[in-house]
Amino acid sequence: MDLPKLKVETTRLVCELEQLATFSECSEPSPAVTRVVFTETDVKAREYLRGLYETAGLAVRTDAVGNTFARWEGSEPDLPAVGTGSHTDAIPHSGMYDGTVGVLGGLEAIRALQQSGFRPRRSIDVVMFTSEEPTRFGVGCTGSRLMSGALSVAQLASLRDESGSTYDQARTQAGFTGELSTALLAPNAYSAFVELHIEQGPLLEQAAESIGVVTAIAAPSTVHFEVTGEGGHAGAVLMPMRRDALAAAAGMVLAIERLALDSRSPDLVATVGELHVHPGAVNSIPSRVRFTLDLRDIDGDNRDEVLESVVAACTQIASQRRVEISHQVLNADPPAVCDERIVEAAVRAAERLQLAHRRMISRAYHDSLLMARIAPTGMIFIPCRGGVSHRPDEYASPEHMEAGVATLALTLAQLAS
């Protein structure tokens, strides 16, 4: 096919990204962004996006958990559509490009195609997935998990945040109502799904390449641990009598790190990113510690083996220290393989645009991991400075965003023709 000639309005995209970044918890000093699902901040950011979609002439639909679909109708609207998109929620104190580049970049790709005179045969949707980040409910990708059936309605509804609110209560308070089951997508809803995202790693930047075409997405696992010891007054209980839950958890954090370093796969990463001490007072012996392990590998079997070793090591430490331990696997998704037709369309787009590119693996997970269960799926990466993500200094250059949007647009054009 003849690919359209595009003009990406990068300045507009950058302005919109900056505007979106202003929807952040008010205590957060710029440029840090905190935007947690179903908060007032999240709702306001969604309203801003809706305005942009409507200005671009897209038809907007929102499902029962706030997943938002902005549709550019194709000439054969009854055909399965082509989807693009990502998420706009942001973990505490993070940056302004993770996810947002895929949502606003997806919109910009559609606007560039509209402006080029291209007319799609299949409809093209920009999807904004609810809650890719696990910040509030401990599980990531709740929107795409529900859509794809990876999480049942009952499991989703009963997730709880720190304050005890259920997912169901929180989405209702944010204005998203209706039966949760209506958010499940029909198996043929999309003929293809392709997500634009910053790499969140250093490889493209190091190789001075503009585009990464993702061929597989690593398998993440999230495990919740709870250690219960015995509390007491910090002045009164002598050291040999203690069953300190934090000291036990500290040993577990170090054991997890050691097992990850010693793993046979150099790609395996293990992170304890959250750890909460109860009762959490200077002069009180910790009676309970909860922490979460994020374990990933591109080799799903190795990841599962390491997880087994971690549980065994933590159980042994608990036994030696006479504390209780329990664990719960919140998710242990299989890796996803990208659709070869989408990979080739993206490679062709990058070649046409004369952009340096490579095929690569995603070590971070994305909504695409879940979309891959119900549609042929692909991803396009652009570099981010220093490989940094989930930090206020996360940065993608306008040039790289322009390259990503153009590659995405030409990929969508092929998939929607």
Place this chain on the structure above:
Amino acid sequence: MDLPKLKVETTRLVCELEQLATFSECSEPSPAVTRVVFTETDVKAREYLRGLYETAGLAVRTDAVGNTFARWEGSEPDLPAVGTGSHTDAIPHSGMYDGTVGVLGGLEAIRALQQSGFRPRRSIDVVMFTSEEPTRFGVGCTGSRLMSGALSVAQLASLRDESGSTYDQARTQAGFTGELSTALLAPNAYSAFVELHIEQGPLLEQAAESIGVVTAIAAPSTVHFEVTGEGGHAGAVLMPMRRDALAAAAGMVLAIERLALDSRSPDLVATVGELHVHPGAVNSIPSRVRFTLDLRDIDGDNRDEVLESVVAACTQIASQRRVEISHQVLNADPPAVCDERIVEAAVRAAERLQLAHRRMISRAYHDSLLMARIAPTGMIFIPCRGGVSHRPDEYASPEHMEAGVATLALTLAQLAS
């Protein structure tokens, strides 16, 4: 002197303690108590106490930080007064006896003396100290520190809580105004101060004794540590590249425990009771961890030596892991020796009441530690079940509280005559 015959109304005291326990953060399931200084809960508890003082005919004065003095005027009101009292703030998820027994028990001792026909020569004050617990501002005994000059007005005003509020802002919002310097007590304000408290340790219960007369209070030290590593996406940064602040802090927690266990003093205790992870997201490598060390010994020199070793060990771990570390000693009070005249008065009171008693050391610290800087000071302990404190199951029996109140009353009668 002839000691008065007393009738302690224990049922009333128990009811008042239970009533006071209802002033707790509303999310707290009974019997756990959370009452943090300068919150609405704290303010309401203070109003409740004021009503009780006024009903007992006491004249109530509140200073610029909320320290409250309820005075039973003596026949020679210009003489230095006798003080008793304790605190009513409660660390998160704690019990209903720590501190409160000294405040409501102090009031009950006065009521029992009033009812006996006793008339004091010196005025007797029940003091409710603001914020004995370090929960909110990291430093314990802020009320008695200010009163006794152990903390300067400038140091106090600039303490900050987690939300960034200063002590000065928080006390003003709670309705306590006026120059902070007016809260300093004159050196001759009290001729004696004696505090009734639960033991917070197991010794009295194990020996089946009702009364502990404290002869010295252990030297506590509170040190704040901050570890700064490098954050990043949990999926993207490979293990050998990481500078994980939590993994470093975990090593430090274990090193602290080891140094305390190996200390030459069996009484040395070291506790990391608070630990906060930043940014605190499941999928984000911890970039910063703050934790607080509570280190105590009845041997002040040994405590200081262990603190030095702890700082050295943490510095070494930080260096090995290429993370930054800083520490700040929030307080390192010298131990206090109780006044022999007060000790003897308390022993005489217990003997008169035919209560099994012992002289003992306090390993927990109290406002008395600070009051000892400006007045002859003593403490009276009663047993608590299993030595448990700072937990919801903290418990002191009505019989032991009655014994404590009666001993306190007869001690006050001697000191005020």
